[in-house]
Amino acid sequence: MPELPEVETTRRGIEPWLVGRRVERLLVREWRLRWRVPRSLPARIRGSTIRAVGRRAKYLLIATDAGTLIWHLGMYGSLRIMDGDSPPLAHDHVDLMLDSGRCLRFNDPRRFGCLLFTAGPPEKHALLSRLAVEPLSEEFRADDLWRRARGRRASIKAFIMDSRIVAGVGNIYASEALFRSGIRPGLAAGRVSRVRMAALAASIRAVLGEAIGVGGTTLRDYVDASGMPGYFGQKLFVYERAGRPCRKCRTPIRQFTQGQRSTYWCPHCQR
DNA sequence: AGTGCGGCCTGTCCGC
DNA sequence: TGCGGACAGGCCGCAC
Numbered sequence: 001m002p003e004l005p006e007v008e009t010t011r012r013g014i015e016p017w018l019v020g021r022r023v024e025r026l027l028v029r030e031w032r033l034r035w036r037v038p039r040s041l042p043a044r045i046r047g048s049t050i051r052a053v054g055r056r057a058k059y060l061l062i063a064t065d066a067g068t069l070i071w072h073l074g075m076y077g078s079l080r081i082m083d084g085d086s087p088p089l090a091h092d093h094v095d096l097m098l099d100s101g102r103c104l105r106f107n108d109p110r111r112f113g114c115l116l117f118t119a120g121p122p123e124k125h126a127l128l129s130r131l132a133v134e135p136l137s138e139e140f141r142a143d144d145l146w147r148r149a150r151g152r153r154a155s156i157k158a159f160i161m162d163s164r165i166v167a168g169v170g171n172i173y174a175s176e177a178l179f180r181s182g183i184r185p186g187l188a189a190g191r192v193s194r195v196r197m198a199a200l201a202a203s204i205r206a207v208l209g210e211a212i213g214v215g216g217t218t219l220r221d222y223v224d225a226s227g228m229p230g231y232f233g234q235k236l237f238v239y240e241r242a243g244r245p246c247r248k249c250r251t252p253i254r255q256f257t258q259g260q261r262s263t264y265w266c267p268h269c270q271r
Numbered sequence: 272a273g274t275g276c277g278g279c280c281t282g283t284c285c286g287c
Numbered sequence: 288t289g290c291g292g293a294c295a296g297g298c299c300g301c302a303c
Contacts, residue, residue: 003297034279034299058297075296076282091281110280112297127299154274163298170297259275261296 002073004135004168005211007058010079014104015053017081022049022099023064030093034074034114037094041117045069056122057131057167062096067119069096070127074112080105131167135204140166142194142201149197152189158259159189160204169204172239173211175264177203179237184270185263186256210235238264 002010026042038044048066055061060079062069073079084103088095094106094115106115118125133139145165152159160166161174169177178185180203183196192200214235237247242255242264251268 032280034297072297074280074298108280109282110296112280152273158274161297260277 002058002075002077003170003172003211003216004058005173005208006216007055007060007073007168008212009216010073011053011055011060014079014081017100017102018050018053018062018098018104020050023047023096024099025095025097027095027097027103028093028115029088029095030091030111033093033108033111034072035116037115038117041115044117044119054122056128057134057163058170059128061122063122067117068122070114070116070118070122070125071106072114074108074110074114076110077106077108077113080107131163132165133167135166135169135201135208140201140205142198145201146192146194146197149189149192154189155185155258156183156187156189156192156200157185157263160200166204169208171261171263172236173204173207175239176207176237179264179266179270180207182270184267185258185265238266240264 023045026045028037028042031037031039044066045064048064050062050064052063053060054063058072060069060071060073062071071079082095082103082105084095084097084101088105089107091107091109092105093108093111096104096106098104106113116125116127122128133144145160148165149156149159157174157178160169160177161171175185177200181196181199183192183200238253241253243252245251246253246266246269249266249268251266253264253266255262255264257263
């Protein structure tokens with residue numbers, strides 16, 4: 001499932017195929033994604049030249065002369081570079097056809113992804129304007145995290161998964177970062193000490209950075225732009241390992257539901 | 272303001 | 288073997 005490292009891996013994979021290319025056509029087979037693809041989008045984007053492929057949190061931003069495509073992969077979505085004439089398979093909802101004869105193909109079985117457009121600066125778009133800092137940027141600072149956690153009674157896991165606090169930390173990497181920093185996921189955010197918050201911030205950076213380095217995590221069917229899986233799954237300490245021995249201390253990993261999401265943790269390593 | 276939950280969607284898994 | 292129902296899961300938007 002695409003989290004920040006998977007989205008970044010996709011971005012890096014598609015960028016060289018897109019920048020400088022002209023959009024021949026946007027072919028939308030299924031308009032009903034999480035939000036309807038704007039009806040006017042194919043006409044607006046046609047003929048424009050792609051200038052950059054960026055990312056903000058888990059949103060891919062394809063900047064063209066006409067404006068910016070805001071593309072989210074949802075849970076099971078993928079973007080792949082294909083030959084323009086390769087036949088579509090099930091759930092291939094959108095093709096961005098290029099003047100090179102290739103296309104960027106969006107597949108999303110759950111339709112939790114979205115494809116939107118803005119003519120203005122993307123950071124002003126409603127979906128992006130309230131996002132917190134990027135965890136891999138210089139602006140991501142442990143002391144800011146700690147300060148904003150004052151008085152918070154929500155769990156530390158919910159806290160770091162809040163996109164207004166940290167952008168782009170999802171379920172897998174939240175569990176992994178908490179394991180690495182030895183913090184129990186159910187602990188109230190306001191009760192995490194300044195020192196431990198620093199360890200958590202460092203772990204968030206580390207886990208995301210390492211995952212990007214190996215092409216992301218492949219759970220079930222994630223593939224990158226060329227159809228390759230990621231290899232971070234082999235480095236997960238707790239995620240989807242309920243009942244199996246902790247890789248550090250052999251204590252069985254526990255699972256519980258937190259805010260409608262599965263949380264995994266080691267009761268011995270995390271306090 | 273902070274918190275928690277409903278809903279979108281469908282492949283997979285489980286029990287009958 | 289077939290079928291229905293529960294479940295997962297990012298994340299917006301709403302209710303409290």
